[in-house]
Amino acid sequence: MSKRNIVIALQTLCLCLAIFMVSGCSGSGSAKNEDVIKVWHWMTDRQEAFEKLSKDYYDQTGVKVVFETYAPTDVYKNKITAAASGHLLPDIYNPQSDKKELASYINAGYIADLTEEMNTGWKDVFFEKSLIANSFEENNEWGVKPGIYGVPLDVSSLMIYYNKDLFKQAGLDPENPPKTWPEFIEAGKKLREAGIQPFVSGFGEAWLIGAFAASYQWSLFGKQGIIDTIDGKIPYNDERWLKIFKLFEEMRDNKMFASGIVTMVNKDAERTFATGRAAMTFNGSWGVNVYKSMNSTLNYGLMYPPSLPDAKYPLLVFGGDGSSMFVNAESPRKDKAIAFLKWFTQKEQQAYLAKETLNIPSNKESADDLPEILQEFSKSITKTFDNLPKLEAWQVTNYININLQSVIIGEKDPAKAVKEIQEEKLRQTKV
Incomplete structure (x- = not known):
């Protein structure tokens, strides 16, 4: 029996067992x-x-x-x-x-x-x-x-939680978190200089890194621009997509990411933030209950993902x-x-x-x-983002998220990443 047939047989057996267990x-x-x-x-x-x-x-x-x-x-x-x-x-x-x-x-x-x-x-x-x-x-x-x-x-939405005590320790105003991208990067530099990991999130989970990037997609493209991208009218190597990938590159170059972020599931990221090992985290509203259970004395606030000074559209967040x-x-x-x-x-x-x-x-x-x-x-x-009448092919979305992870760890530069995504988009269009 071939390796492929063995795998199929095992999958079928597992499914049958699962059905048996369910029927029980x-x-x-x-x-x-x-x-x-x-x-x-x-x-x-x-x-x-x-x-x-x-x-x-x-x-x-x-x-x-x-x-x-x-x-x-x-x-x-x-x-x-x-x-x-x-x-x-x-x-x-x-x-x-x-x-x-x-x-x-x-x-x-x-x-x-x-x-x-x-x-x-x-x-x-x-x-x-x-x-x-x-x-x-x-x-x-x-x-x-x-x-x-x-x-x-x-209902839920995703925002950035920040640790007020760690902000204060780094000389940042705990009641005035960064609102723009340049302020965000500067805050990251000060935190790193103080020996504090600036930013953590469960970016090992593709949907979460995609949700963070999506705020900037909406901000640079707007709703119609996103629909046009799905329809293939705007390519993924468009300069605005390149800019999004450069944001992650800038965070990487300024050592903002917590160690191991691209392999970290969200529960581990939540634990890292709750125990004071990172100053900021991108997470959903459910985190309020999670952090209470992990560290009831955690002193934190909320901020929106930092806005881009040159963005054409308002910054929105994942959720609803x-x-x-x-x-x-x-x-x-x-x-x-x-x-x-x-x-x-x-x-x-x-x-x-x-x-x-x-x-x-x-x-x-x-x-x-x-x-x-x-x-x-x-x-x-x-x-939060508006509802879209259609979705991008999951293969393309997966490529976006994987390439974002690759930029974070320095495997790819932004230009190569968006070029590959556009190539995958064209492949899926031909299927």
Whole structure:
């Protein structure tokens, strides 16, 4: 047997075992649990809060809801994939996928269309951007019927956290973080001179380095320029893309990056920042809860990614949506699952979740009583990227992120990096 056939056989065996393991659990078709709503999720930090709310719901309605956690993310995703293959998905879940993959779940009949229920007034409680992320527009490229398919539980955005004590130690004003790119580089120099690593993030995770770069793509190209790039009207070796890569080169040359940043997963980056081993980190609003659990005395503030003085468009940030839940269209308890999610996203329940888990609630009526740091994140939701009508091929996006990593470690210069990305774009266009 060839090596390739052995690999395929092993993958098939693993999938079969996974399906067997899933079927051993109480999936949506289990007769034993006809009155129990099953929810699968990956948010281990929220399990206790979820269980408290599920008990409240049972006391009020007599309907039992069970939350099951599967982490880390790859374990959770593998379980979802296996369950979908065996038609054993729970009543409520999230496939943890991009728009394209989400469309495949919808088109396969694994996710219910919630538009009718949302139009009863339910959708009015949510931040608009959280709904957009869970919706498909007319004539979308994946052939999904227009509508709302997901229920947002919270919203998020990504900003730069900075350690006020380390800023002060380096002679920087802890109440006046850098706002422009030149100020950002100068702050990095002072931190490095003081023996402090200036900047850390989980840039070993491709999406995170891409999210940081995307702020500058929006700032230099604008929305239409991004769409034109996806359409091939603007090449990736355009001088504006070259400028983006030079920003990372400038950070590298000024020794701003923490050691090992391009192989660092975000959890390690969070730990590095929480323990005072780096002064700044690019991370999401969920970090508020993470840093509290890692170091409750951490003294930090928030800043937007530094703006470019010569940028044509406003600087925006990655975010808008957060975690969402989807109802299994095959579930015999579909109506009960929808009723629970309606209750789960009302003001009182959302306020409780926000207080206990330190995440920004998707219910905009619940955002008024947030801690100050989360209120700052909440305000940034209006400055997140707009929804795009189409996405770049994942192969091209992957090339961008890998080449950004290569520039950071000095393997490639920016000119070579953007040239290779354009070559990959042309290859994908011909496929």
